[in-house]
Amino acid sequence: MALLDKLNTADVRRYDEFVRSSPYGSMMQDRLWAEVKDDWGNEHVYLEQDGEIIAAMSILIKRLPGGFSMLYATRGPVCDITDLTLVQRLLKEADSVAKKHKAIMLKFDPEAAYSDELYDLYKNAGFQLTSKDDDQEKLIQPRKNMILFLDDHDEETIMTKFSKKGRSTIRGAIKKGVQVRYSRSDEDIELFYETYRAMSERNNITTRSVEYFKKIRDKYEEARIYIAYHEDDILAGALTINYHGKMYYLYAGSTNVKRNMNPNHIMNYEMIKWGIEVGATQYDFGGFFEVSDGLYIFKKSFCDKDGATEYIGELDKVYKPFMYNVLEKVIPMVKRLRKKPSQG
Known part of the structure:
Protein backbone atom coordinates (compact mmCIF):
# COMPACT_ATOMS: atom_id res chain seq x y z
CA MET A 1 0.00 0.00 0.00
CA LEU A 139 -20.34 23.02 -4.42
CA ILE A 140 -17.59 23.54 -1.86
CA GLN A 141 -15.68 25.68 -4.37
CA PRO A 142 -16.98 27.54 -7.45
CA ARG A 143 -16.85 25.44 -10.61
CA LYS A 144 -15.83 28.39 -12.77
CA ASN A 145 -12.58 30.26 -12.23
CA MET A 146 -11.17 33.34 -13.86
CA ILE A 147 -7.62 32.53 -14.94
CA LEU A 148 -5.27 34.85 -16.76
CA PHE A 149 -2.75 32.88 -18.81
CA LEU A 150 0.68 34.52 -18.79
CA ASP A 151 2.61 32.49 -21.37
CA ASP A 152 4.65 34.56 -23.84
CA HIS A 153 3.66 37.90 -22.32
CA ASP A 154 5.53 40.70 -20.62
CA GLU A 155 4.11 43.40 -18.35
CA GLU A 156 3.10 45.52 -21.34
CA THR A 157 1.62 42.90 -23.66
CA ILE A 158 -0.33 41.21 -20.86
CA MET A 159 -2.49 44.32 -20.68
CA THR A 160 -3.84 43.54 -24.15
CA LYS A 161 -5.74 40.71 -22.47
CA PHE A 162 -7.45 43.13 -20.08
CA SER A 163 -10.64 44.94 -20.96
CA LYS A 164 -10.30 48.50 -22.23
CA LYS A 165 -11.89 49.75 -19.03
CA GLY A 166 -9.54 47.59 -16.96
CA ARG A 167 -6.48 49.10 -18.61
CA SER A 168 -7.85 52.59 -18.14
CA THR A 169 -8.60 51.90 -14.47
CA ILE A 170 -5.03 50.71 -13.79
CA ARG A 171 -3.50 53.71 -15.55
CA GLY A 172 -5.86 56.01 -13.69
CA ALA A 173 -4.78 54.58 -10.32
CA ILE A 174 -1.13 55.10 -11.26
CA LYS A 175 -1.80 58.72 -12.23
CA LYS A 176 -3.61 59.32 -8.94
CA GLY A 177 -0.50 58.22 -7.09
CA VAL A 178 -1.62 54.86 -5.70
CA GLN A 179 1.45 52.83 -4.75
CA VAL A 180 1.94 49.14 -4.01
CA ARG A 181 4.45 47.31 -1.86
CA TYR A 182 4.88 43.70 -0.78
CA SER A 183 6.45 41.83 2.10
CA ARG A 184 6.02 38.80 4.35
CA SER A 185 6.02 40.77 7.59
CA ASP A 186 3.61 40.42 10.48
CA GLU A 187 2.99 44.15 10.24
CA ASP A 188 1.73 43.92 6.67
CA ILE A 189 -0.33 40.82 7.44
CA GLU A 190 -2.07 42.85 10.16
CA LEU A 191 -2.65 45.70 7.68
CA PHE A 192 -3.93 43.27 5.06
CA TYR A 193 -6.23 41.74 7.65
CA GLU A 194 -7.80 45.14 8.36
CA THR A 195 -8.60 45.56 4.66
CA TYR A 196 -9.97 42.02 4.50
CA ARG A 197 -12.13 42.57 7.57
CA ALA A 198 -13.46 45.87 6.20
CA MET A 199 -14.40 44.17 2.93
CA SER A 200 -16.04 41.28 4.78
CA GLU A 201 -18.14 43.60 6.94
CA ARG A 202 -19.16 45.63 3.88
CA ASN A 203 -20.30 42.48 2.05
CA ASN A 204 -21.56 40.53 5.06
CA ILE A 205 -19.00 37.73 4.56
CA THR A 206 -17.70 35.46 7.32
CA THR A 207 -14.02 36.12 8.10
CA ARG A 208 -11.04 33.93 8.89
CA SER A 209 -8.61 34.80 11.65
CA VAL A 210 -5.36 36.70 11.17
CA GLU A 211 -3.56 33.62 12.53
CA TYR A 212 -4.88 31.64 9.56
CA PHE A 213 -3.16 34.00 7.13
CA LYS A 214 0.05 33.91 9.11
CA LYS A 215 -0.06 30.14 8.91
CA ILE A 216 -0.33 30.27 5.11
CA ARG A 217 2.57 32.74 4.98
CA ASP A 218 4.69 30.50 7.18
CA LYS A 219 3.98 27.32 5.20
CA TYR A 220 4.50 28.72 1.70
CA GLU A 221 7.85 30.39 1.05
CA GLU A 222 6.48 32.02 -2.11
CA ALA A 223 3.57 33.72 -0.34
CA ARG A 224 3.50 37.50 -0.39
CA ILE A 225 1.36 40.17 1.21
CA TYR A 226 0.67 43.12 -1.09
CA ILE A 227 -0.46 46.49 0.25
CA ALA A 228 -1.88 49.33 -1.86
CA TYR A 229 -1.65 52.78 -0.31
CA HIS A 230 -1.94 56.47 -1.09
CA GLU A 231 -0.02 58.97 0.97
CA ASP A 232 -0.66 57.85 4.58
CA ASP A 233 -3.80 55.83 3.81
CA ILE A 234 -3.95 52.03 3.45
CA LEU A 235 -6.40 51.29 0.65
CA ALA A 236 -6.22 47.54 -0.08
CA GLY A 237 -4.32 44.36 0.68
CA ALA A 238 -3.98 40.86 -0.72
CA LEU A 239 -2.38 37.49 -0.08
CA THR A 240 -1.01 35.76 -3.16
CA ILE A 241 1.14 32.67 -3.73
CA ASN A 242 3.42 31.62 -6.54
CA TYR A 243 3.08 27.83 -6.42
CA HIS A 244 5.74 26.51 -8.79
CA GLY A 245 4.52 28.54 -11.73
CA LYS A 246 0.85 28.80 -10.78
CA MET A 247 -0.11 32.11 -9.19
CA TYR A 248 -3.05 32.14 -6.77
CA TYR A 249 -4.89 35.31 -5.78
CA LEU A 250 -6.12 33.84 -2.52
CA TYR A 251 -7.59 36.56 -0.32
CA ALA A 252 -7.96 40.29 -0.62
CA GLY A 253 -9.78 43.26 0.78
CA SER A 254 -10.14 47.01 0.58
CA THR A 255 -10.91 49.67 3.15
CA ASN A 256 -13.64 52.26 2.87
CA VAL A 257 -11.04 54.98 2.24
CA LYS A 258 -10.55 56.47 -1.27
CA ARG A 259 -12.26 53.55 -2.97
CA ASN A 260 -12.59 55.65 -6.13
CA MET A 261 -8.84 55.22 -6.62
CA ASN A 262 -9.36 51.54 -7.58
CA PRO A 263 -6.46 50.17 -5.52
CA ASN A 264 -7.34 46.52 -6.16
CA HIS A 265 -6.78 46.94 -9.90
CA ILE A 266 -3.27 48.31 -9.61
CA MET A 267 -2.45 45.86 -6.81
CA ASN A 268 -3.42 42.91 -8.99
CA TYR A 269 -1.42 44.31 -11.87
CA GLU A 270 1.65 44.38 -9.63
CA MET A 271 1.03 40.77 -8.60
CA ILE A 272 0.60 39.75 -12.23
CA LYS A 273 3.92 41.44 -13.03
CA TRP A 274 5.52 39.33 -10.29
CA GLY A 275 4.11 36.23 -11.95
CA ILE A 276 5.57 37.22 -15.31
CA GLU A 277 8.91 38.01 -13.66
CA VAL A 278 9.20 34.52 -12.14
CA GLY A 279 7.98 32.73 -15.27
CA ALA A 280 4.55 31.68 -13.99
CA THR A 281 2.17 30.28 -16.59
CA GLN A 282 -1.09 31.49 -15.08
CA TYR A 283 -2.65 33.85 -12.56
CA ASP A 284 -5.75 32.37 -10.90
CA PHE A 285 -8.20 35.01 -9.69
CA GLY A 286 -10.38 32.35 -8.08
CA GLY A 287 -13.97 31.45 -8.70
CA PHE A 288 -17.37 33.03 -9.11
CA PHE A 289 -20.96 31.87 -9.03
CA GLU A 290 -22.88 34.64 -10.78
CA VAL A 291 -21.83 36.60 -13.88
CA SER A 292 -23.86 39.55 -12.68
CA ASP A 293 -22.02 40.24 -9.43
CA GLY A 294 -19.29 42.79 -8.88
CA LEU A 295 -16.66 40.14 -8.14
CA TYR A 296 -17.10 38.59 -11.58
CA ILE A 297 -17.00 41.99 -13.29
CA PHE A 298 -13.77 42.85 -11.46
CA LYS A 299 -12.08 39.58 -12.44
CA LYS A 300 -13.32 39.76 -16.01
CA SER A 301 -11.63 43.14 -16.43
CA PHE A 302 -8.34 41.21 -16.27
CA CYS A 303 -9.48 38.02 -18.00
CA ASP A 304 -11.43 39.71 -20.76
CA LYS A 305 -9.67 37.76 -23.52
CA ASP A 306 -9.21 34.45 -21.68
CA GLY A 307 -12.74 34.32 -20.25
CA ALA A 308 -13.89 31.83 -17.64
CA THR A 309 -12.25 28.45 -17.09
CA GLU A 310 -14.98 25.88 -16.46
CA TYR A 311 -14.00 22.90 -14.31
Whole structure:
Protein backbone atom coordinates (compact mmCIF):
# COMPACT_ATOMS: atom_id res chain seq x y z
CA MET A 1 0.00 0.00 0.00
CA ALA A 2 1.44 3.38 -1.05
CA LEU A 3 0.38 5.44 1.96
CA LEU A 4 2.91 8.16 2.66
CA ASP A 5 4.91 7.65 5.84
CA LYS A 6 5.11 11.21 7.14
CA LEU A 7 8.05 10.29 9.37
CA ASN A 8 10.15 9.01 6.49
CA THR A 9 12.09 12.08 5.34
CA ALA A 10 13.23 10.57 2.06
CA ASP A 11 9.71 9.43 1.08
CA VAL A 12 8.22 12.80 2.02
CA ARG A 13 10.82 14.63 -0.07
CA ARG A 14 10.18 12.36 -3.06
CA TYR A 15 6.40 12.81 -2.71
CA ASP A 16 6.73 16.60 -2.47
CA GLU A 17 8.99 16.76 -5.51
CA PHE A 18 6.46 14.85 -7.58
CA VAL A 19 3.48 17.02 -6.58
CA ARG A 20 5.38 20.28 -7.04
CA SER A 21 6.76 19.40 -10.46
CA SER A 22 3.60 17.84 -11.87
CA PRO A 23 1.57 19.81 -14.45
CA TYR A 24 -1.49 18.57 -12.53
CA GLY A 25 -0.24 19.92 -9.20
CA SER A 26 -2.09 22.49 -7.15
CA MET A 27 -1.18 24.42 -4.01
CA MET A 28 -4.18 22.75 -2.34
CA GLN A 29 -2.81 19.31 -3.15
CA ASP A 30 0.51 20.12 -1.54
CA ARG A 31 1.13 18.57 1.88
CA LEU A 32 1.53 22.10 3.21
CA TRP A 33 -2.14 22.85 2.56
CA ALA A 34 -3.09 19.92 4.78
CA GLU A 35 -0.91 21.46 7.48
CA VAL A 36 -2.68 24.80 7.07
CA LYS A 37 -6.01 22.98 7.43
CA ASP A 38 -4.98 21.55 10.79
CA ASP A 39 -8.58 21.35 12.02
CA TRP A 40 -8.91 18.40 9.58
CA GLY A 41 -6.96 15.17 9.66
CA ASN A 42 -4.90 14.21 6.62
CA GLU A 43 -3.32 11.33 4.74
CA HIS A 44 -1.44 11.17 1.43
CA VAL A 45 -1.50 8.30 -1.05
CA TYR A 46 0.45 7.69 -4.23
CA LEU A 47 1.13 5.21 -7.04
CA GLU A 48 4.52 4.05 -8.29
CA GLN A 49 5.71 2.55 -11.54
CA ASP A 50 9.28 1.38 -12.09
CA GLY A 51 10.28 3.07 -8.87
CA GLU A 52 8.83 6.45 -9.86
CA ILE A 53 5.70 8.15 -8.48
CA ILE A 54 3.11 8.53 -11.24
CA ALA A 55 0.07 9.80 -9.30
CA ALA A 56 -0.64 11.25 -5.86
CA MET A 57 -3.48 12.55 -3.73
CA SER A 58 -3.56 14.57 -0.52
CA ILE A 59 -6.68 13.76 1.48
CA LEU A 60 -8.28 15.93 4.16
CA ILE A 61 -10.33 14.05 6.74
CA LYS A 62 -13.38 15.75 8.23
CA ARG A 63 -14.67 13.94 11.27
CA LEU A 64 -18.44 13.55 11.50
CA PRO A 65 -20.74 12.44 14.34
CA GLY A 66 -20.83 8.76 15.14
CA GLY A 67 -17.16 8.21 14.35
CA PHE A 68 -17.72 8.62 10.62
CA SER A 69 -15.83 10.96 8.28
CA MET A 70 -15.83 12.67 4.92
CA LEU A 71 -12.65 12.54 2.82
CA TYR A 72 -11.85 15.50 0.60
CA ALA A 73 -9.00 15.72 -1.92
CA THR A 74 -9.08 19.46 -2.59
CA ARG A 75 -8.26 20.11 -6.26
CA GLY A 76 -6.98 16.58 -6.51
CA PRO A 77 -5.81 14.15 -7.59
CA VAL A 78 -2.37 14.96 -8.99
CA CYS A 79 -2.55 13.02 -12.24
CA ASP A 80 -4.31 13.04 -15.60
CA ILE A 81 -7.98 12.95 -14.63
CA THR A 82 -8.94 11.70 -18.10
CA ASP A 83 -7.04 8.47 -17.39
CA LEU A 84 -9.83 6.75 -15.46
CA THR A 85 -7.85 3.54 -14.97
CA LEU A 86 -5.02 5.46 -13.32
CA VAL A 87 -7.43 7.41 -11.12
CA GLN A 88 -9.24 4.25 -10.01
CA ARG A 89 -5.91 2.62 -9.11
CA LEU A 90 -5.03 5.67 -7.03
CA LEU A 91 -8.42 5.69 -5.33
CA LYS A 92 -7.95 2.03 -4.45
CA GLU A 93 -4.88 3.10 -2.46
CA ALA A 94 -7.21 5.35 -0.46
CA ASP A 95 -9.53 2.47 0.50
CA SER A 96 -7.51 1.78 3.64
CA VAL A 97 -7.84 5.43 4.66
CA ALA A 98 -11.59 5.24 4.09
CA LYS A 99 -11.86 2.06 6.14
CA LYS A 100 -9.73 3.39 9.00
CA HIS A 101 -11.79 6.58 9.31
CA LYS A 102 -15.22 5.08 8.49
CA ALA A 103 -15.54 7.39 5.51
CA ILE A 104 -18.93 7.96 3.95
CA MET A 105 -17.39 9.23 0.73
CA LEU A 106 -14.28 10.67 -0.87
CA LYS A 107 -14.85 13.94 -2.71
CA PHE A 108 -12.43 15.42 -5.24
CA ASP A 109 -12.69 18.49 -7.49
CA PRO A 110 -9.73 18.56 -9.90
CA GLU A 111 -8.56 21.57 -11.88
CA ALA A 112 -9.76 19.77 -15.00
CA ALA A 113 -11.78 21.43 -17.76
CA TYR A 114 -15.40 20.36 -18.16
CA SER A 115 -16.36 18.28 -21.16
CA ASP A 116 -19.35 16.06 -21.85
CA GLU A 117 -16.93 13.20 -22.48
CA LEU A 118 -15.26 13.60 -19.08
CA TYR A 119 -18.62 13.90 -17.35
CA ASP A 120 -19.93 10.73 -18.98
CA LEU A 121 -16.69 8.87 -18.25
CA TYR A 122 -17.10 9.32 -14.49
CA LYS A 123 -20.88 9.08 -14.41
CA ASN A 124 -20.77 5.74 -16.23
CA ALA A 125 -18.05 4.54 -13.83
CA GLY A 126 -20.41 4.95 -10.87
CA PHE A 127 -19.23 8.26 -9.42
CA GLN A 128 -21.69 10.84 -8.09
CA LEU A 129 -21.11 14.20 -9.80
CA THR A 130 -22.07 17.76 -8.96
CA SER A 131 -21.41 19.50 -12.23
CA LYS A 132 -22.74 21.67 -15.03
CA ASP A 133 -26.48 21.22 -14.60
CA ASP A 134 -26.57 20.97 -10.79
CA ASP A 135 -27.28 23.55 -8.12
CA GLN A 136 -24.00 25.45 -7.85
CA GLU A 137 -24.70 26.23 -4.18
CA LYS A 138 -24.00 22.56 -3.45
CA LEU A 139 -20.34 23.02 -4.42
CA ILE A 140 -17.59 23.54 -1.86
CA GLN A 141 -15.68 25.68 -4.37
CA PRO A 142 -16.98 27.54 -7.45
CA ARG A 143 -16.85 25.44 -10.61
CA LYS A 144 -15.83 28.39 -12.77
CA ASN A 145 -12.58 30.26 -12.23
CA MET A 146 -11.17 33.34 -13.86
CA ILE A 147 -7.62 32.53 -14.94
CA LEU A 148 -5.27 34.85 -16.76
CA PHE A 149 -2.75 32.88 -18.81
CA LEU A 150 0.68 34.52 -18.79
CA ASP A 151 2.61 32.49 -21.37
CA ASP A 152 4.65 34.56 -23.84
CA HIS A 153 3.66 37.90 -22.32
CA ASP A 154 5.53 40.70 -20.62
CA GLU A 155 4.11 43.40 -18.35
CA GLU A 156 3.10 45.52 -21.34
CA THR A 157 1.62 42.90 -23.66
CA ILE A 158 -0.33 41.21 -20.86
CA MET A 159 -2.49 44.32 -20.68
CA THR A 160 -3.84 43.54 -24.15
CA LYS A 161 -5.74 40.71 -22.47
CA PHE A 162 -7.45 43.13 -20.08
CA SER A 163 -10.64 44.94 -20.96
CA LYS A 164 -10.30 48.50 -22.23
CA LYS A 165 -11.89 49.75 -19.03
CA GLY A 166 -9.54 47.59 -16.96
CA ARG A 167 -6.48 49.10 -18.61
CA SER A 168 -7.85 52.59 -18.14
CA THR A 169 -8.60 51.90 -14.47
CA ILE A 170 -5.03 50.71 -13.79
CA ARG A 171 -3.50 53.71 -15.55
CA GLY A 172 -5.86 56.01 -13.69
CA ALA A 173 -4.78 54.58 -10.32
CA ILE A 174 -1.13 55.10 -11.26
CA LYS A 175 -1.80 58.72 -12.23
CA LYS A 176 -3.61 59.32 -8.94
CA GLY A 177 -0.50 58.22 -7.09
CA VAL A 178 -1.62 54.86 -5.70
CA GLN A 179 1.45 52.83 -4.75
CA VAL A 180 1.94 49.14 -4.01
CA ARG A 181 4.45 47.31 -1.86
CA TYR A 182 4.88 43.70 -0.78
CA SER A 183 6.45 41.83 2.10
CA ARG A 184 6.02 38.80 4.35
CA SER A 185 6.02 40.77 7.59
CA ASP A 186 3.61 40.42 10.48
CA GLU A 187 2.99 44.15 10.24
CA ASP A 188 1.73 43.92 6.67
CA ILE A 189 -0.33 40.82 7.44
CA GLU A 190 -2.07 42.85 10.16
CA LEU A 191 -2.65 45.70 7.68
CA PHE A 192 -3.93 43.27 5.06
CA TYR A 193 -6.23 41.74 7.65
CA GLU A 194 -7.80 45.14 8.36
CA THR A 195 -8.60 45.56 4.66
CA TYR A 196 -9.97 42.02 4.50
CA ARG A 197 -12.13 42.57 7.57
CA ALA A 198 -13.46 45.87 6.20
CA MET A 199 -14.40 44.17 2.93
CA SER A 200 -16.04 41.28 4.78
CA GLU A 201 -18.14 43.60 6.94
CA ARG A 202 -19.16 45.63 3.88
CA ASN A 203 -20.30 42.48 2.05
CA ASN A 204 -21.56 40.53 5.06
CA ILE A 205 -19.00 37.73 4.56
CA THR A 206 -17.70 35.46 7.32
CA THR A 207 -14.02 36.12 8.10
CA ARG A 208 -11.04 33.93 8.89
CA SER A 209 -8.61 34.80 11.65
CA VAL A 210 -5.36 36.70 11.17
CA GLU A 211 -3.56 33.62 12.53
CA TYR A 212 -4.88 31.64 9.56
CA PHE A 213 -3.16 34.00 7.13
CA LYS A 214 0.05 33.91 9.11
CA LYS A 215 -0.06 30.14 8.91
CA ILE A 216 -0.33 30.27 5.11
CA ARG A 217 2.57 32.74 4.98
CA ASP A 218 4.69 30.50 7.18
CA LYS A 219 3.98 27.32 5.20
CA TYR A 220 4.50 28.72 1.70
CA GLU A 221 7.85 30.39 1.05
CA GLU A 222 6.48 32.02 -2.11
CA ALA A 223 3.57 33.72 -0.34
CA ARG A 224 3.50 37.50 -0.39
CA ILE A 225 1.36 40.17 1.21
CA TYR A 226 0.67 43.12 -1.09
CA ILE A 227 -0.46 46.49 0.25
CA ALA A 228 -1.88 49.33 -1.86
CA TYR A 229 -1.65 52.78 -0.31
CA HIS A 230 -1.94 56.47 -1.09
CA GLU A 231 -0.02 58.97 0.97
CA ASP A 232 -0.66 57.85 4.58
CA ASP A 233 -3.80 55.83 3.81
CA ILE A 234 -3.95 52.03 3.45
CA LEU A 235 -6.40 51.29 0.65
CA ALA A 236 -6.22 47.54 -0.08
CA GLY A 237 -4.32 44.36 0.68
CA ALA A 238 -3.98 40.86 -0.72
CA LEU A 239 -2.38 37.49 -0.08
CA THR A 240 -1.01 35.76 -3.16
CA ILE A 241 1.14 32.67 -3.73
CA ASN A 242 3.42 31.62 -6.54
CA TYR A 243 3.08 27.83 -6.42
CA HIS A 244 5.74 26.51 -8.79
CA GLY A 245 4.52 28.54 -11.73
CA LYS A 246 0.85 28.80 -10.78
CA MET A 247 -0.11 32.11 -9.19
CA TYR A 248 -3.05 32.14 -6.77
CA TYR A 249 -4.89 35.31 -5.78
CA LEU A 250 -6.12 33.84 -2.52
CA TYR A 251 -7.59 36.56 -0.32
CA ALA A 252 -7.96 40.29 -0.62
CA GLY A 253 -9.78 43.26 0.78
CA SER A 254 -10.14 47.01 0.58
CA THR A 255 -10.91 49.67 3.15
CA ASN A 256 -13.64 52.26 2.87
CA VAL A 257 -11.04 54.98 2.24
CA LYS A 258 -10.55 56.47 -1.27
CA ARG A 259 -12.26 53.55 -2.97
CA ASN A 260 -12.59 55.65 -6.13
CA MET A 261 -8.84 55.22 -6.62
CA ASN A 262 -9.36 51.54 -7.58
CA PRO A 263 -6.46 50.17 -5.52
CA ASN A 264 -7.34 46.52 -6.16
CA HIS A 265 -6.78 46.94 -9.90
CA ILE A 266 -3.27 48.31 -9.61
CA MET A 267 -2.45 45.86 -6.81
CA ASN A 268 -3.42 42.91 -8.99
CA TYR A 269 -1.42 44.31 -11.87
CA GLU A 270 1.65 44.38 -9.63
CA MET A 271 1.03 40.77 -8.60
CA ILE A 272 0.60 39.75 -12.23
CA LYS A 273 3.92 41.44 -13.03
CA TRP A 274 5.52 39.33 -10.29
CA GLY A 275 4.11 36.23 -11.95
CA ILE A 276 5.57 37.22 -15.31
CA GLU A 277 8.91 38.01 -13.66
CA VAL A 278 9.20 34.52 -12.14
CA GLY A 279 7.98 32.73 -15.27
CA ALA A 280 4.55 31.68 -13.99
CA THR A 281 2.17 30.28 -16.59
CA GLN A 282 -1.09 31.49 -15.08
CA TYR A 283 -2.65 33.85 -12.56
CA ASP A 284 -5.75 32.37 -10.90
CA PHE A 285 -8.20 35.01 -9.69
CA GLY A 286 -10.38 32.35 -8.08
CA GLY A 287 -13.97 31.45 -8.70
CA PHE A 288 -17.37 33.03 -9.11
CA PHE A 289 -20.96 31.87 -9.03
CA GLU A 290 -22.88 34.64 -10.78
CA VAL A 291 -21.83 36.60 -13.88
CA SER A 292 -23.86 39.55 -12.68
CA ASP A 293 -22.02 40.24 -9.43
CA GLY A 294 -19.29 42.79 -8.88
CA LEU A 295 -16.66 40.14 -8.14
CA TYR A 296 -17.10 38.59 -11.58
CA ILE A 297 -17.00 41.99 -13.29
CA PHE A 298 -13.77 42.85 -11.46
CA LYS A 299 -12.08 39.58 -12.44
CA LYS A 300 -13.32 39.76 -16.01
CA SER A 301 -11.63 43.14 -16.43
CA PHE A 302 -8.34 41.21 -16.27
CA CYS A 303 -9.48 38.02 -18.00
CA ASP A 304 -11.43 39.71 -20.76
CA LYS A 305 -9.67 37.76 -23.52
CA ASP A 306 -9.21 34.45 -21.68
CA GLY A 307 -12.74 34.32 -20.25
CA ALA A 308 -13.89 31.83 -17.64
CA THR A 309 -12.25 28.45 -17.09
CA GLU A 310 -14.98 25.88 -16.46
CA TYR A 311 -14.00 22.90 -14.31
CA ILE A 312 -15.67 19.48 -14.17
CA GLY A 313 -16.99 20.07 -10.64
CA GLU A 314 -17.12 17.63 -7.72
CA LEU A 315 -16.79 13.86 -8.09
CA ASP A 316 -17.71 11.61 -5.19
CA LYS A 317 -16.67 8.03 -4.60
CA VAL A 318 -19.33 6.68 -2.27
CA TYR A 319 -18.47 4.13 0.43
CA LYS A 320 -21.72 4.17 2.44
CA PRO A 321 -24.66 4.87 0.09
CA PHE A 322 -27.40 5.25 2.71
CA MET A 323 -25.47 7.74 4.84
CA TYR A 324 -24.26 9.53 1.71
CA ASN A 325 -27.85 10.16 0.66
CA VAL A 326 -28.64 11.56 4.11
CA LEU A 327 -25.65 13.88 3.93
CA GLU A 328 -26.59 15.06 0.46
CA LYS A 329 -29.82 16.47 1.89
CA VAL A 330 -28.13 18.21 4.81
CA ILE A 331 -24.91 19.49 3.24
CA PRO A 332 -26.58 21.82 0.71
CA MET A 333 -28.30 23.66 3.54
CA VAL A 334 -24.98 24.07 5.34
CA LYS A 335 -23.24 25.31 2.22
CA ARG A 336 -25.82 28.03 1.66
CA LEU A 337 -24.56 29.53 4.89
CA ARG A 338 -20.96 29.44 3.79
CA LYS A 339 -19.22 32.65 2.84
CA LYS A 340 -19.10 33.94 -0.71
CA PRO A 341 -15.75 34.02 -2.57
CA SER A 342 -13.77 36.48 -0.49
CA GLN A 343 -11.48 38.31 -2.91
CA GLY A 344 -12.26 41.91 -3.66
